[in-house]
Amino acid sequence: xxxxxxxxxxxxxxxxxxxxxxxxxxxxxxxxxxxxxxxxxxxxxxxxxxxxxxxxxxxxxxxxxxxxxxxxxxxxxxxxxxxxxxxxxxxxxxxxxxxxxxxxxxxxxxxxxxxxxxxxxxxxxxxxxxxxxxxxxxxxxxxxxxxxxxxxxxxxxxxxxxxxxxxxxxxxxxxxxxxxxxxxxxxxxxxxxxxxxxxxxxxxxxxxxxxxxxxxxxxxxxxxxxxxxxxxxxxxxxxxxxxxxxxxxxxxxxxxxxxxxxxxxxxxxxxxxxxxxxxxxxxxxxxxxxxxxxxxxxxxxxxxxxxxxxxxxxxxxxxxxxxxxxxxxxxxxxxxxxxxxxxxxxxxxxxxxxxxxxxxxxxxxxxxxxxxxxxxxxxxxxxxxxxxxxxxxxxxxxxxxxxxxxxxxxxxxxxxxxxxxxxxxxxxxxxxxxxxxxxxxxxxxxxxxxxxxxxxxxxxx
Amino acid sequence: xxxxxxxxxxxxxxxxxxxxxxxxxxxxxxxxxxxxxxxxxxxxxxxxxxxxxxxxxxxxxxxxxxxxxxxxxxxxxxxxxxxxxxxxxxxxxxxxxxxxxxxxxxxxxxxxxxxxxxxxxxxxxxxxxxxxxxxxxxxxxxxxxxxxxxxxxxxxxxxxxxxxxxxxxxxxxxxxxxxxxxxxxxxxxxxxxxxxxxxxxxxxxxxxxxxxxxxxxxxxxxx
Numbered sequence: 001x002x003x004x005x006x007x008x009x010x011x012x013x014x015x016x017x018x019x020x021x022x023x024x025x026x027x028x029x030x031x032x033x034x035x036x037x038x039x040x041x042x043x044x045x046x047x048x049x050x051x052x053x054x055x056x057x058x059x060x061x062x063x064x065x066x067x068x069x070x071x072x073x074x075x076x077x078x079x080x081x082x083x084x085x086x087x088x089x090x091x092x093x094x095x096x097x098x099x100x101x102x103x104x105x106x107x108x109x110x111x112x113x114x115x116x117x118x119x120x121x122x123x124x125x126x127x128x129x130x131x132x133x134x135x136x137x138x139x140x141x142x143x144x145x146x147x148x149x150x151x152x153x154x155x156x157x158x159x160x161x162x163x164x165x166x167x168x169x170x171x172x173x174x175x176x177x178x179x180x181x182x183x184x185x186x187x188x189x190x191x192x193x194x195x196x197x198x199x200x201x202x203x204x205x206x207x208x209x210x211x212x213x214x215x216x217x218x219x220x221x222x223x224x225x226x227x228x229x230x231x232x233x234x235x236x237x238x239x240x241x242x243x244x245x246x247x248x249x250x251x252x253x254x255x256x257x258x259x260x261x262x263x264x265x266x267x268x269x270x271x272x273x274x275x276x277x278x279x280x281x282x283x284x285x286x287x288x289x290x291x292x293x294x295x296x297x298x299x300x301x302x303x304x305x306x307x308x309x310x311x312x313x314x315x316x317x318x319x320x321x322x323x324x325x326x327x328x329x330x331x332x333x334x335x336x337x338x339x340x341x342x343x344x345x346x347x348x349x350x351x352x353x354x355x356x357x358x359x360x361x362x363x364x365x366x367x368x369x370x371x372x373x374x375x376x377x378x379x380x381x382x383x384x385x386x387x388x389x390x391x392x393x394x395x396x397x398x399x400x401x402x403x404x405x406x407x408x409x410x411x412x413x414x415x416x417x418x419x420x421x422x423x424x425x426x427x428x429x430x431x432x433x434x435x436x437x438x439x440x441x442x443x444x445x446x447x448x449x450x451x452x453x454x455x456x457x458x459x460x461x
Numbered sequence: 462x463x464x465x466x467x468x469x470x471x472x473x474x475x476x477x478x479x480x481x482x483x484x485x486x487x488x489x490x491x492x493x494x495x496x497x498x499x500x501x502x503x504x505x506x507x508x509x510x511x512x513x514x515x516x517x518x519x520x521x522x523x524x525x526x527x528x529x530x531x532x533x534x535x536x537x538x539x540x541x542x543x544x545x546x547x548x549x550x551x552x553x554x555x556x557x558x559x560x561x562x563x564x565x566x567x568x569x570x571x572x573x574x575x576x577x578x579x580x581x582x583x584x585x586x587x588x589x590x591x592x593x594x595x596x597x598x599x600x601x602x603x604x605x606x607x608x609x610x611x612x613x614x615x616x617x618x619x620x621x622x623x624x625x626x627x628x629x630x631x632x633x634x635x636x637x638x639x640x641x642x643x644x645x646x647x648x649x650x651x652x653x654x655x656x657x658x659x660x661x662x663x664x665x666x667x668x669x670x671x672x673x674x675x676x677x678x679x680x681x682x683x684x
Contacts, residue, residue, distance in 0.1 A: 002570065006559075013558045327554040330515055331616065332543020332571035334536065455516035 003337055007344025011352075021313045022353040028306035029357025030364060033430045035298035037365035040425075042292045046285045050278070055254050057088075057261055057276045059247040059268065074272065076242035081267050082249055087256040092157045092178075093244040095234050098149035099227070104205045109194035109225045110148040119148075150191065151226040152205065154234025158186060160248060161228055162218060168228075173199035173214030180230040183210045183237070188224035189217035206237040254278065303433050310441025314346050318445045322452055329454040339446040346442025354434040361430070463489040463512065463624065463656065468521030470507055470679075481507040483679040485521070489672075491623070492654040494647060496667040499676030505660040506628055508676065512658065513546050513626045514538040526623065543571045547617025547655075549646075551629035553609040555601040561587055561612045562597045565619055572620030586615040590645060607638035614645060618655075625649070627659045631666060643669065 012018055059082060063071035073095065074082075083091055099106065112120070153161055156178035162168040168175065168186070176184050185205075187197050192215045197203065201212045210229070218224055235241050251260045257278045264274050318325070328338055470482040481504045489495050499505045510516040511523060514530045523530050530541055542548075547568075555564045565583035574582060587597045590611040601609050610630060617625050627646065631639030643666050650657045659670065667673045675682050 002576070006567075009558060323554065324556055327550075327556070328567070328571075329539070330513070330542065330548050330554075331568045332539060332620070333567075334539045334571075337571070453516070455510040 003340040004344050007341045008348050010341065010345045011348035018349060021309065021349055022356065024309045025306055025350065025353030026357035026360060028302045028309060029354050029430070029434055030360035031302035032299055032306065032433055033358055033361025033427075034365040034368045035295040035302060036430055037361070038369040039292055039295035039299065041369050042288050042295065046288050046292065049281050049285050049288075050254055055251045055257060055278075057249045057251060057257065057264065057274060059249060059264060060273045061245060062271055062273050064245055064273075072271075073240065073243035073245050074247060075244075078268060078271065079242075079244055079247065082247055082264065085249070085260060085263050085267065087251050087253070087260045088249045089252045090250045092155065092160045092248045093231055094153055094155040094160065094246045094248075095231055095238070095240065095243055096151065096153050096245050097234065097238050099152050099205055100149050101147060104150065104203060106150055106191065106195050106203050106205075106227075108148045108150050109188075109190040110221070112148050116148045151222070152185075152229060152234065153226065154229045154231040156231050158228050161223070168216050169218060170214045171217045173212070176213055176228065176230055178230050179232070181232045181236065182230070183208055183233055184213045184230065185210045186214045186216050186228040187212050188226050189215055190221065190224040191226065194225075208237055299433070303437060306434070307437040307440050310346055310350060310437060311444060313349070314342065314442055314445035315448065317345070318342065318448050318452075325449050325452045326454040329452070335450040338449045342446040342449055343439075343442045346445070347438050350434060350438035350441065354431070354438075357434075358427075358430065462491055462526065463658075464524045465508075465512070466522050466524070468508075468511060468518040468523065470504070470511065470516070471519045481679050482511070482518070485679075485681055487674055487681060489656060489658060491656055492650065493672065494650040494657045494659075494670045495672045495674065496659045496661055496670040497674045497676060498661055498664065498667045500662070503676040504679040505676055509626050509628050509658065509660050512624075513548060514541050543568075543573070544620055545623050547619070547622040547625040549610070549613050549617050549625060549627035549630045551632040553601065553606070553613045553633075555609055555612055555616075557601055560598050560600055561592060561604065561608075561615075564601070564612055565616045568616045568619035574620065583615070583619070586618055587612065590615045590618075605638075606634050607642065610634060610638075610642050611645070614642070614649075618649065618653075621653075623656060625655055625657045627657065629661055630659060631661070631663060639663070639666075 059074070061071045061073050063069045064073070074093075079091070079093060082088065110116070155161060158175050158178060159166070159168045170186070171189060173186075176186055185203075192198065192212070195203065197212050197215070199212055199214060202209050203212070204210070205227075210227075216224075216228070229237075231244070235243055249260075249264075251257050257276050261274055261276050264272070268274065325338055329335075465485050465487045468482055468485040469480065472479045472481055485508060497505050497508060507516070511518050511531070514533065517531050522532075525541075525545065528541070530538065533541060548554075555561075556567065559567065562580065562583045565586055566579045569579045569582055570576070584594075584597060588594075592608060592611055592615070596604060596608060601612070604612065610633075614625075614630075617627075625646070630646065631642050634642060646657055646659070647669065649655050659666070661667055
């Protein structure tokens, strides 16, 4: 029997009371661990989102969005100045156009619908109200029924068109070389089916024959109804040498995005609309940062609660055992031995509580993190959509709106993939906080024992 | 030898200063069995606490075997208590979650007794005060008052102290058991030449000791 064994024995002296203290403490430890895990996961995801989304800048001619709006495309000189801008490591250029019935022998795979009919009213005034062909007049009967136009994108990197922001999924054939000048194209799966196209087939566009080298399928109705060609080829076919309707510039570091955007705005002036994904990413991770702050507050609150539980419990224990402490001192027990005994007692309760709490924490941290991030993601998406003021149903995108919408989609995908991860660092942080709590919670009551004078206790005899 | 010279003790209370002991002078020779009697509140327990270095006098000195104990540091007073003094209390004051053996071993630990021989020594002491083997392994709550006081005496004797200070050792016991406990202390005094100072209000017990000091309102009136 020594200080340690006496301390341990005292810790389980009253099983019911000790059990209640251990349980309360375990819950606070479980909360600490869960909050640390959630915070770790959220911070990691914030870093990931920032690092992946924060280096891309989208430059469009002022007033142009996909095939909509109005203005002049970007020129070769402007593209060159973008390329030469400091910190810009690479660029992807694209030009978007629409193929009408007079431009191609392809039939659009999209239905006109009410939306399409409304867009057609400018070129086919007679069909404005119905959206279908009318048999009321001879001149209108002669006009072909309006059909949606087919989007065609010329790009230096076909993968940049992928809606997911990753690799363009090719179901047959091969990817086109963005630098090629040949009349080759990738055709969306839906459009290919509609026109019985396969790899090696040809179709006409702008009076030229174009060969299909691959079929892609993105599961995006609008994109799968489009055509992708090398940029130079489309520029030639559309007689727009050097014209570009969208540039996605990659900056060498997320830290340089803001300065690069500023430099580009200076260079291009009011000729271009410049947006960086970093701005959107910041908006996207706002709620995650809120959760990170919340979890930090949770860690502090749970740690304080844990420390308070141990502290108050041990203070009660000391008060309860004043006489016993007095007796120990009277028969020769030193302050050191009494303090040691109470610290061991506090540590024993803490360690048992911590083991149970860490086990509980491991069990609940996953679902808790998922729940926190899932709730946050719902609100993030809702907020994001409200801010944009648009929610595009399938097939209604304003052309291949550059890589920007794709990147946004990628951001959202990333955000929902936050999973609870219990790293050794997080685990040891929890253990460290627990030990700190134990020391704080035990040391103060132990110090109180040192102040107990045996004579005061014995005087109550 | 224990010498008390001009010891006074004053307490501060919400009602003002209370002088518990007034200019106490007494001497107890080695191996003597003395008693201190007095009414409740006369200062008996306060005097015993000062003699046992549990408290310090406001004025005066206590010299035990050439050491002025009231001048010792806190740590040295603890060592003094562990090695020189054995306490026996009216309420026994055994540690409730320790067995009789463990209670005695606790005092042995504080006295610096080697861990390997504590169990044997504790068992021997408990046997000598009349506790059987199975009783030695019981916790205090499963022992009678007399048995608990025997454990308390065994604990007091653990480190072969020069002085045993007993505060109403028979106060909670029936007269027959009280007599046995007193006889036990008396035998110890004779067989081991241990100096025993007993605080009591039992005049019969006091009458059997070598000398009796009477305290009235903090002053010794008879020796």
